[in-house]
Amino acid sequence: MKKSKTEKKIQDALLLLLKTESINHITMSQIAQKANLNRVTLYRHYNDKWDILENIEQEFLHKLDTPHAKMITNLQLTTQSLHPHPNLRALTSFFKVFQDNFPLLQVLMGPNANLGFTNKLMTYLINLEEKSHPYIPVSIQKLNPDMFSYYSISSLIGIIQFWRKNQNYSPSQMAEFFFKIRIGAIKEFQNK
Numbered sequence: 001m002k003k004s005k006t007e008k009k010i011q012d013a014l015l016l017l018l019k020t021e022s023i024n025h026i027t028m029s030q031i032a033q034k035a036n037l038n039r040v041t042l043y044r045h046y047n048d049k050w051d052i053l054e055n056i057e058q059e060f061l062h063k064l065d066t067p068h069a070k071m072i073t074n075l076q077l078t079t080q081s082l083h084p085h086p087n088l089r090a091l092t093s094f095f096k097v098f099q100d101n102f103p104l105l106q107v108l109m110g111p112n113a114n115l116g117f118t119n120k121l122m123t124y125l126i127n128l129e130e131k132s133h134p135y136i137p138v139s140i141q142k143l144n145p146d147m148f149s150y151y152s153i154s155s156l157i158g159i160i161q162f163w164r165k166n167q168n169y170s171p172s173q174m175a176e177f178f179f180k181i182r183i184g185a186i187k188e189f190q191n192k
Contacts, residue, residue: 095171
């Protein structure tokens with residue numbers, strides 16, 4: 001569902017306020033004022049500030065679906081060949097979503113927004129990771145796939161946290177770093 005111009009104005013107003021003030025201290029009146037709307041219009045679109053923030057967070061998370069679907073397609077096509085480069089290209093497009101949304105992530109992962117966003121991101125990425133399991137051509141007998149998913153996604157979030165503070169790296173550099181760490185961990189378990 002496409003959001004209206006009014007909803008975009010409301011979301012942008014909240015994001016602007018979050019740059020300087022905690023979500024706990026922001027009021028609907030402040031959001032309405034910042035968006036140049038009256039409160040009646042604001043409440044026609046959202047129930048409260050948490051509803052606005054939840055919509056912003058969900059919109060970002062769903063942006064990860066398309067590159068993830070491409071990664072799964074890529075994994076399905078390359079299951080027979082263990083050549084990693086096509087998967088690395090697909091992973092780069094996944095990282096590009098994060099890069100394209102750095103201003104948003106600065107707010108959502110910063111101290112003023114809902115501190116639970118990082119947990120939501122973790123849960124969302126774990127669910128995407130689990131969808132990939134049937135297509136990952138590497139068998140890891142000595143490793144619990146769910147445990148490995150939590151390890152991988154935790155490290156991915158750490159990499160994203162680092163990257164949003166050190167933005168001079170490209171998506172391909174970040175994808176390659178994550179890819180090598182992940183493949184290295186898999187190889188370590190396969191050798192045991």
